[in-house]
Amino acid sequence: MSTPVGDPATETFVAHRNLLFTVAYEMLGSAADAEDVLQETWLRWVEVDLAQVQDRRAYLVRITTRQSLNRLRTMNRRKESYVGQWLPEPLLTAPDVAENAELADSVSMALMLVLETLAPTERAVFVLREVFDFGYDEIADAVGKSSAAVRQIAHRARAHVEARRPREIVSASRTRAALESFRQALEAGDPQLLLDVLAPEVVLIADGGGVKRAALRPISGAETVARYLSRGLGKIEGAFTVDFTVVNGSPAFVVRIDDVLEGIMAFRVEDGHISGLYFVRNPAKLTHIESETTLTLR
Numbered sequence: 001m002s003t004p005v006g007d008p009a010t011e012t013f014v015a016h017r018n019l020l021f022t023v024a025y026e027m028l029g030s031a032a033d034a035e036d037v038l039q040e041t042w043l044r045w046v047e048v049d050l051a052q053v054q055d056r057r058a059y060l061v062r063i064t065t066r067q068s069l070n071r072l073r074t075m076n077r078r079k080e081s082y083v084g085q086w087l088p089e090p091l092l093t094a095p096d097v098a099e100n101a102e103l104a105d106s107v108s109m110a111l112m113l114v115l116e117t118l119a120p121t122e123r124a125v126f127v128l129r130e131v132f133d134f135g136y137d138e139i140a141d142a143v144g145k146s147s148a149a150v151r152q153i154a155h156r157a158r159a160h161v162e163a164r165r166p167r168e169i170v171s172a173s174r175t176r177a178a179l180e181s182f183r184q185a186l187e188a189g190d191p192q193l194l195l196d197v198l199a200p201e202v203v204l205i206a207d208g209g210g211v212k213r214a215a216l217r218p219i220s221g222a223e224t225v226a227r228y229l230s231r232g233l234g235k236i237e238g239a240f241t242v243d244f245t246v247v248n249g250s251p252a253f254v255v256r257i258d259d260v261l262e263g264i265m266a267f268r269v270e271d272g273h274i275s276g277l278y279f280v281r282n283p284a285k286l287t288h289i290e291s292e293t294t295l296t297l298r
Helices: 008-028 031-045 056-080 095-099 101-106 109-115 120-131 136-143 147-162 172-188 191-197 222-234
Strands: 198-207 240-247 250-257 260-270 273-280
Touching: 008 031, 008 056, 008 120, 031 056, 056 120, 056 136, 095 101, 095 240, 109 120, 109 147, 109 260, 109 273, 120 136, 120 147, 136 147, 172 191, 172 240, 172 250, 172 260, 172 273, 191 198, 191 222, 198 222, 240 260
Parallel strands: 198 273
Antiparallel strands: 240 250, 250 260, 260 273
16 A cells, blocks of 8 residues: 555555455455455545545445455356365454354354355345345445345345354354364264264365365265264374364364364354364465454444
């Protein structure tokens, strides 16, 4: 940014940067693309006559939303040629994100995957309305639709998400307890211990991006997932370690072999059992786990 510090445009952008990043990330599921969107937002923001802007925050969110929609359509074309399964890019998040149940739920890997099943405009409307609580008129300006159309889209998107999202928001402590049992089962390499902590309908999704070995399709069912994990553990040569971290506001695992990062494993926990395992191995998606990313709903 070449504009000097103290300039109103710079001060306003910096004040709302974390919000704008969170909006873009929830719409895109990619931190790298969200950063690009913020750069595009900035370039358009510095050309705006601030004297004509009544609500600078809303104006910035509108620019970010429009740029995110453009980027989302491009990303959807990229995903068509993506090798294997596509998972959202995990973010190392600060403890306060986990303490904010609403924020943690909105950026959880489980919900982000549900958002992937929405059309671009539906996703934008859902994120702005249900996550950030923007009014229908503000959303209409952002997505280029009428308020009446936005209300219909919001209703349809809400029903779609509610039918697929986790039934309850599980506390970080309960999630960590389930993950501790899972870690002990992994370290023991015992299929029965794995079955004890996996939900019958568990689904494992791995994302290697064609760079790292990963299952090309989702693996479903406790016995199938347990066998898959047990076979994989048996093939590992080197010191296999699993350490706790906080990713997207929820407890997760950092997986290493001989102290070399292998990936991030995030989870969906329901009724004390693991119903979703999301293993991100693609190195291009592991660039935001070394330092914390600040997220906010306001």
